[in-house]
Structures are given as structure tokens and as C-alpha cells.
Amino acid sequence: MRLKRKDLLGIEDLSREEIELLLTTAASFKEVSEREIKKVPTLRGKTVINLFYEASTRTRTSFEIAAKRMSADAVNISVSTSSVVKGETLRDTARNLEAMRPDCIVVRHASSGTPHMLAGYVGCSVVNAGDGAHEHPSQALLDMLTVRERKGTLEGLKIAIIGDIAHSRVARSNIYGFTKMGSRVTVAGPPTMLPAGMEKLGCSVTSNVEEALKGADVIMMLRIQMERQSESFFPTVREYSRVYGLDEAKLKRAKDDVIILHPGPINRGVEISSEVADGPYSLILDQVTNGVAVRMAIFYLLLGAAKEDQQVQAGKA
Amino acid sequence: MKKIVLDDKAIERALARVAHEIIERNKGTENLVILGIPTRGYHLALRLRKKIEEIEGVTLPVGAVDATLYRDDLAIKKDQPSLKRMEIPPVDGRKVVMVDDVLFTGRTIRAAMNALMDFGRPVAIQLAVLVDRGHRELPIKADYIGKNLPTARKEGVKVHLTETEGVDEVVVEPAPVEGK
Numbered sequence: 001m002r003l004k005r006k007d008l009l010g011i012e013d014l015s016r017e018e019i020e021l022l023l024t025t026a027a028s029f030k031e032v033s034e035r036e037i038k039k040v041p042t043l044r045g046k047t048v049i050n051l052f053y054e055a056s057t058r059t060r061t062s063f064e065i066a067a068k069r070m071s072a073d074a075v076n077i078s079v080s081t082s083s084v085v086k087g088e089t090l091r092d093t094a095r096n097l098e099a100m101r102p103d104c105i106v107v108r109h110a111s112s113g114t115p116h117m118l119a120g121y122v123g124c125s126v127v128n129a130g131d132g133a134h135e136h137p138s139q140a141l142l143d144m145l146t147v148r149e150r151k152g153t154l155e156g157l158k159i160a161i162i163g164d165i166a167h168s169r170v171a172r173s174n175i176y177g178f179t180k181m182g183s184r185v186t187v188a189g190p191p192t193m194l195p196a197g198m199e200k201l202g203c204s205v206t207s208n209v210e211e212a213l214k215g216a217d218v219i220m221m222l223r224i225q226m227e228r229q230s231e232s233f234f235p236t237v238r239e240y241s242r243v244y245g246l247d248e249a250k251l252k253r254a255k256d257d258v259i260i261l262h263p264g265p266i267n268r269g270v271e272i273s274s275e276v277a278d279g280p281y282s283l284i285l286d287q288v289t290n291g292v293a294v295r296m297a298i299f300y301l302l303l304g305a306a307k308e309d310q311q312v313q314a315g316k317a
Numbered sequence: 318m319k320k321i322v323l324d325d326k327a328i329e330r331a332l333a334r335v336a337h338e339i340i341e342r343n344k345g346t347e348n349l350v351i352l353g354i355p356t357r358g359y360h361l362a363l364r365l366r367k368k369i370e371e372i373e374g375v376t377l378p379v380g381a382v383d384a385t386l387y388r389d390d391l392a393i394k395k396d397q398p399s400l401k402r403m404e405i406p407p408v409d410g411r412k413v414v415m416v417d418d419v420l421f422t423g424r425t426i427r428a429a430m431n432a433l434m435d436f437g438r439p440v441a442i443q444l445a446v447l448v449d450r451g452h453r454e455l456p457i458k459a460d461y462i463g464k465n466l467p468t469a470r471k472e473g474v475k476v477h478l479t480e481t482e483g484v485d486e487v488v489v490e491p492a493p494v495e496g497k
Contacts, residue, residue, distance in 0.1 A: 002396040028400035032386075037435045040386040304397040 003301040007119045007126040010135035011176040019180060023145050026290070026297035032069055033292055043072040046103040046303050050076045051093075052129070053084070053109040058264055058288060059129050059138070063106050066295035072103070072303070090114065091121055098122040103303050107131075112169075125302045133167050139263050140173035142294040144181060146287050147218050150259050154181035160212040160254075161185060161203075162244065163222030163271050164193045164233070170263045171222060175201045188212035189222075189244060192233040209244050213253040220261045221246050221272045237270055247273040251281070259283050318491065323464055325485035328447065331463030332361070335445055336368035338461050339414055342443075346375045350411045350439075352382045354429050355401035358417035360480040361447060365416060378406040382415065384428035409437040414461075418476040420446040423457035448487055450474045 003018060011019070032040055048067040052060050060076065067074035077097075079085075084093060090109075097105060104125040107115045112132030119126040130136040148154055159178050165171050165187050175198075178185050185203040187194070188211070198205045206212055213219065224240065234240045246260070260272075260282045268274045277284060323331065343349060346369060353362030359381045366379050381402040391397065415429060430442060445461035450468045464487070468474060471492030477484050 025400060028403075031403050035435065040435075041431070042386040042391060301397060304391050305394055 002305055005302070007115070007128075008137055008298055008302060009115050009119060009126065009128045011137045011140050011173045011180070012135065014137075014177075014180070016180050019141070019144070019177060022141055022294070022297055022301065023148060025301060026141065026145050026294040027149070029293040029296040029300070030290070032296065033289070039069050039071060041071045043067070043070040043299060043303055046070075046072040046299075047101070048072050048074045048104045048106060048299065049097055049102045050074060050129075051079075051097070051105055051107045052077070053079045053107070053114075054130065056108060056129070058291065059108065062288070062291040063127075063129060063138075063295050066292050067299060069292070070296055070299050072299060075102075090118065094118050094121045098124060104299065127298060127302070130169055132169065133172070134169050135173045135176075136169040136263075137173050138291070138294055138298060139170050140177040141298075142287055142291040143170075143174055143220065143261055143263075144177050145290045145294055146261060146283050147259065149286075149290070150283065151217065154178060154183050157183040157217040158215055158255075159183050159185045159218045159220065160216040161187045161220045161222065162209055162212060162246065163189050164224055165189045165198065165222070166193045166195045166233075167225050168222045171220075172201070174220065175203050179203065183218075186212045186216075190234050190240070209250065210253055213250060216254040216258055218259055218261065219246065219251075219254060220263075221266075223263065223265065224267055224270050226267075241270050245269075245271050245273065246276050248275055248279075251276060261287055264288070319488045321486050321488050322466060323448075323487035328463070328485045328487065331447065332364055333368055335461045335463055336365050336372060339365070339443075339445065340369060340373060342460070343412060346373050346377060348410070348412050348440075349414060350378050350380065350406055350408055351414050351416060352380045352405065352408075352429075352433065354415065354417045354425065355381050355383055356481060357476050357478055358415075359402060360478050361418060361445075362416040365414075365445065380404045380406045382429050382433050384425050384432055387428035387431045389424060389428065403432075405433070405436045407437065408433065408439045411439050412441045412443065413439040414443045414445055416445045418447050418478075419474050420444070420449045420457075420459050420462075421452055421474070423453045423455035426457050427455050447476055448474060 050060055050063055064074045102124050106127045106129050108129040109131050112134035114131050115126050115128035128137055161171050175185050179202040187203050188206050188209045191207045258281055262284050266277055351362045351366055353359030362379050366377050370376050381404045383401040383403040385398050385400050443460040446459045447463040448466050449459055449462045450466045452470050473490035475488050477486050479485050
């Protein structure tokens with residue numbers, strides 16, 4: 001089986017079969033991280049560059065660890081200490097990096113579509129690690145893996161995604177992913193944070209959190225992105241927390257075996273109460289563990305096989 | 318035309334003999350671990366365990382060692398092979414009998430040995446195969462062989478097991494016709 005792509009730019013253009021392949025492969029890779037020697041030689045000699053134009057701990061570390069566990073060499077570029085501050089354009093940065101012959105560039109950028117543009121400039125693989133409010137495919141894959149592990153399937157599940165839908169690339173990737181896999185997705189949040197036309201992505205939309213939580217199998221809380229609040233979308237944080245935050249009282253509306261996800265970093269007491277975040281339904285740390293496995297699978301499927309022009313006759317053929 | 322070279326009875330007898338040879342060579346079953354290379358090698362490992370249990374009354378630990386991530390041909394293959402079962406019982410200080418269905422170039426065994434070494438240090442590794450078809454590319458030799466089967470390099474040798482294909486047989490398929 002093969003992912004017949006050079007790049008992984010979003011969930012929107014993946015087929016259900018491709019998502020299945022990524023999830024199944026990721027599930028197998030979990031075992032590697034359980035070993036005493038957490039490393040396999042599969043991608044020896046490959047180079048991965050992490051190019052992050054936005055702050056990140058989890059995602060960048062996760063991509064780096066994933067690359068290293070596959071024996072690829074990972075290089076991190078943090079933009080604040082790079083030539084970008086001297087005014088180098090993205091195109092020039094990309095072409096210069098490509099001149100050093102990496103096999104993959106993992107990019108995060110505040111502008112939607114940046115990875116797509118980059119993928120057109122360079123011959124190596126490009127992985128989207130989050131572009132603006134557009135997509136964050138590896139996060140959606142690790143969310144789907146976490147849910148599938150716990151529930152056995154994604155078919156027919158009711159998924160509630162709650163919070164700042166407008167600014168959330170995690171929400172968008174997850175809506176594409178879960179609906180493709182046969183789940184029913186409801187998004188909820190303050191009306192100011194629910195963009196018009198969300199229904200077109202195949203989900204239901206409501207500003208009533210309680211309605212979204214009713215009978216939910218999975219609750220995904222989104223972070224209130226303080227760094228993107230240039231204008232105010234709700235009167236006060238306290239009010240947001242009271243109406244839209246997940247606490248134990250609201251949790252009762254969901255199914256008894258509900259599971260709770262959050263892409264992190266969490267704002268304790270804002271979108272999720274500490275009791276719920278640290279409680280028995282929360283899989284927040286499982287998500288982080290699965291993140292490494294998902295990213296190993298992405299590297300394996302994008303970089304593991306021969307490029308078209310490098311294919312030579314294998315021994316058994 | 319495909320040709321059946323071992324039928325269910327022949328496979329049964331070959332495995333029974335290999336089980337006896339393993340016990341004889343190791344002077345019993347002490348300290349032994351059986352590791353199959355998925356998919357068919359693992360099923361053969363389970364069958365060998367059962368045979369050894371019938372003879373000696375001892376149930377040996379069985380595991381699976383997936384060589385995929387250690388293969389040397391990933392970079393020249395068009396498709397990535399999917400990952401299989403990896404379940405390795407403690408091997409430090411144990412004698413490991415690795416089991417596979419067909420021994421051909423030896424490259425899978427090399428990869429499986431490297432994988433195994435990442436999990437510990439066995440005192441010895443022995444190799445049992447149902448079919449040795451020759452054409453080695455590496456200095457690797459089986460300790461226990463169900464059937465030596467001289468083949469042409471381009472012929473295909475397929476092991477079918479009831480667990481996976483619903484029938485026990487070993488078949489040889491002719492080399493594909495050029496230009497096809």
C-alpha cells in the first residue's frame with residue numbers, strides 16, 4: 001500500500017482509504033515508542049526540516065521525535081532566529097533550504113495556504129503542521145487515532161467540537177476527517193466564533209453548547225486563542241467560561257462513556273475546568289502519545305518508498 | 318501452470334520432523350523461545366510450539382518479529398510494505414528459534430535479526446524454515462529445513478496455510494513470460 005502523494009497538506013483532499021492507511025500504519029508504530037531502544041533504522045539518511053513560523057511545543061517536538069525514532073535527521077528552524085528577520089521571503093527561504101537537499105519540510109505558518117505554496121516551490125515532500133485557520137492534518141489524524149482506539153470505530157459516532165470554530169484549523173481538519181470516516185460532527189460556540197457556511201463542510205452548527213453535548217460520544221474542546229483575539233469575540237473570559245466552558249455539570253449531558261479531547265495547550269478554567277481536564281474521561285495525554293505515532297506514519301508513508309525516478313528492480317521482482 | 322510440491326500431509330510431516338530436530342539439537346526445550354516472522358512464519362511458529370508441546374509436554378513462549386522497518390529494500394520499492402505484528406517475549410539470555418515460511422535471498426532474515434537485537438541479546442539465534450529455495454544473497458543458512466526445493470530464480474514459491482489461505486500447500490509458479 002502506498003500514499004501516492006508528495007505532500008500532506010490537508011485532510012480535505014485525502015480519501016477515506018488514505019485516512020485508513022495512515023491510521024492503521026500509525027497504530028503499528030505505537031509499539032516502537034514502547035521499546036527500550038526507541039528507534040528503527042527505516043529512514044536512515046533522510047533529512048527532515050521543521051520550519052516553524054509560529055510558536056509550538058507539542059507539534060514541533062512531536063515531529064522531531066517522530067523523525068528521530070525513524071532514524072531520519074531532524075533540523076529545527078525557529079524563525080525568530082533565522083534570516084526571515086532580515087527580510088528573506090518565504091520563497092527564497094524555501095529554495096535555499098531545498099538546496100541543502102532535505103527530503104521533507106514540515107511547515108507551520110500563520111497564513112492559510114502557505115504549505116501549498118511551498119509545495120509548489122520545492123521538489124521534496126511538504127507536511128502541513130498548521131496553516132492559519134485552515135488545516136492541521138496531523139492533529140486531526142492523531143485525534144481520529146485516539147478515538148478509534150477507544151471506540152473501535154469512527155462510524156456513527158457523535159462528535160461535538162466546541163469553542164472558537166472560526167480561528168480553528170484543528171476544527172476544520174477534524175470536520176473533514178471525522179465526516180469522511182462516517183461520524184456525525186456538531187460544532188458549537190459563540191455566534192461570533194461560528195463562521196457562516198460551516199454547514200457546507202458536512203457538520204451541524206449550533207450556538208447552544210448543551211444541545212451539541214447531548215448524547216455525544218466524543219467532546220473536542222478547542223483552545224481560546226488569546227493570540228488571535230485582535231478584536232473581542234466575547235465580553236469577558238469569565239462569561240465565556242460559564243457559557244461555553246466544559247465543566248462537570250455540562251459533561252452530564254454527554255454519553256456515560258464519553259471521551260474528551262483537547263489539542264492543547266489548555267487554558268485551565270477557561271474552555272475546560274481542571275477537574276474535567278484531569279478527570280477519567282480526558283484523553284489529552286493519549287493524544288500526545290498518539291501524535292508521535294501518527295507523525296512516524298506520515299514520514300514512513302511519504303518518505304519510505306522510492307521516488308518514481310529512483311525505482312530499480314528489487315531483488316524478488 | 319502452478320505445481321503443488323508439498324501437500325497438507327507433507328507439510329505436517331516436515332513440521333513434525335523440524336520439531337524433533339529442534340528438541341534434539343537443543344537437548345530439550347530449556348531456555349528456548351520461538352519467534353515467527355509474520356504473517357506465515359508466525360503461524361508456523363505456533364504450529365511448531367504445538368508439536369513440541371505434544372512431544373515434550375512443555376509450552377514454549379512464542380512471539381512475532383516483524384522485519385519490515387529493518388528491510389534494506391524500502392528505498393527501492395514502489396510501495397511501502399504495511400507493518401505487521403511485533404510481539405517479542407524476553408530474549409535476553411535465551412535461545413531463539415526464528416521461523417519463516419520460505420528462505421530465499423536471506424535479506425528478510427538479516428532484517429529480522431537486526432530487529433531482534435534491538436530487543437535484547439539472545440545467547441543464540443537458530444533458523445527454521447518450511448522451504449529453502451536457494452539463491453542466497455547473504456551468508457545465511459537455515460538450521461532446520463522442512464524441504465529443500467531447488468528452483469529457478471524467477472520462479473515463484475508460495476506457501477499457503479489454512480490460517481491464511483484456507484489450505485495447506487506449497488506451490489511453485491513458473492517464471493512470468495518476458496514482456497507480459
